[in-house]
Amino acid sequence: MTGLLAIVAYYAVWFDLIKKDINIDFLKKSSLYGLLLFLLSWLSGGYYYALYYGNVVKPIIKIGPYPWAHTIFMEFKEHIFLFIPFLALVVTLCFFLLENNIKGNKEIKQSITYLSAIIVFLSTIITFSGIIISGAVR
């Protein structure tokens, strides 16, 4: 749930950056909420994965008809998930440290737009991987 809310926050950041006139206060708040939610997701998801998934869920998937749900999608998801908070941290700090540069430099604004889009894209892939993994357990 926290991961989904973080995606919403970065989706909002991405779409505000596409606009001609950006709202820097909104971008600061939305990116910061997104970052905090990603970190919360890191902790809660990590706790679930390390304590519960490996012992209970993984054995069920591995003996079931879709073992690739773990060997491809879970492995992929858990490692992509490791670098998303660092991307979110960079985007958030850009808004706090480079307010004037973002407003005055189109190239920097465009680069942050791309990075925000990648955060949304990767997080969405992680969410869909989660759906595949859940489906494989049933």
Place this chain on the structure above:
Amino acid sequence: MNKNLKLTNALISGAIVTIIFVVIITIFADLYLPLKDLLKQYFWHHWVAKGILSVIIFLFSACVKYTFSKETLEKELSTGLNSLTLISICSTIILLMFFFYETFY
């Protein structure tokens, strides 16, 4: 000198190094199981180990970059952000291909 530009550039470099580290340690630990066991031994779980090491590497590389880099220009910052985006995409593709390969071959 604009310290904010320099700090942001250092954080971007830290993130780039961290992502490359995650890809390398993930592939290497899967191919060489004693490394995975070593990570488990010291940090309880290999994923927790990778998470903790990622934070340490991010902070370390950002500090090194901040300490040793000279003035940062806006152009460099834009290039750094684009590099970070590109490396994220490439890392995602490499990891996905690796897990596909490991599963089916």
